[in-house]
Amino acid sequence: MRALSGISGYALSHNWLLMIEQISSKSPSRRIWHADEIDGMLVGAIAPVDFELAELGRPVVNFTAMRAGQLTTVCPDDQAVGRRAAEYLMALPLRHFAFLGQPDRHYSIDRQAGFTQALEQRGYRCICLVTWPANEIRTWLEQLPKPVGLLVANDFEAAGVLRLCNQLRIEKQIAVVGVDNDLRICENSHPPLSSVDLHIEAVGFEAARTLHAMLQGQSVARVRALPPGEVVERDSTRLAAMDPEVSRALTIIRQNHGQVGGVEGLLQHVPLTRRTLERRFRSTIGRTIQQEIERVRLDHARLLLRTTSLPIGEVAAICGYNSASWFSRAMRAESGLMPSHYRRRYRQAVADGVADAGASA
16 A cells, blocks of 8 residues: 555654554454553555544544545545646547546545536536446446547446446546546556546655644644555556647647747748648637747746755756746736745645645635
8 A cells, every 4th residue: 555655654754563454344363452562553544443542542544546534635636637637638639528436435425526516616517427327337338429538436446447438448538537546456457547646655654744733632633634646657548539730739738847949939830821720720629829838837847946955046947937926916817826836825725734825716
């Protein structure tokens, strides 16, 4: 389990002795819960076990997306996961979007909410199905308007969707995104599956840090939700059902993070006139060429602001802006936030574990 890597990292740095056990409501190892030498517990808990754990009289932290009602929990921010997937899919040449979720799973409900809300804010509608009978999903996939961007609640189910798409021969018309970035699943799917990285190792590390705080008598939030990473792109979101020249132009723009020498520079790589390419861009993705170039530049800039401590001026230069002030004006016009405010808001969100800074940008 990837969360254990984060837990182990924290434990090693604080000289903890870890005892790893697989537990369930019927497991004989449950007697360990009551052992005097156990100071605290980090668990992947599900009901009804969580109720018994909560009554142990010692600190217990749950680190799974399956939120346990009575336990302190550190988990991914699932609404932010949905928003991240929506932002990624809206950047593709798509007009139709869908969500496939699991009934009675709170993480699926939250991911659906974040996904649909982000789409609605941009004027798009989401077609949702919350069920798992294969025959129902098969019919639903056939009937979806295409090309379509599809978020599936987790990688395991997304891999099953890809198998159905292959059987129906529609795999090039549906851009499928999963959640978890489980390499065992993503890299062995056909085609390989694009997925939202949940930074599960960081969840494990923060769960251990939360337990440490509880052991020291500090008060902690009952639920701490950490923002996700980026969408790790693989072949499942590389659509064939689009204008080939627009596809080529989009690939060039994204590979160069928007630094293509403007529209004229891009035209050197595409055998079309500016007027024709502009028309095809508008009909395919609903944006002009320059709007797409600027959107990709700002996306890259936001990534650098989130993941590095580079000075604002250096971020501006890397992203092709002539000055920090020009970059700041461009970002404020697009998101309402200055670069320094965006970075500060994101870092505060990570520290608090309550929101995704990019969601309100």
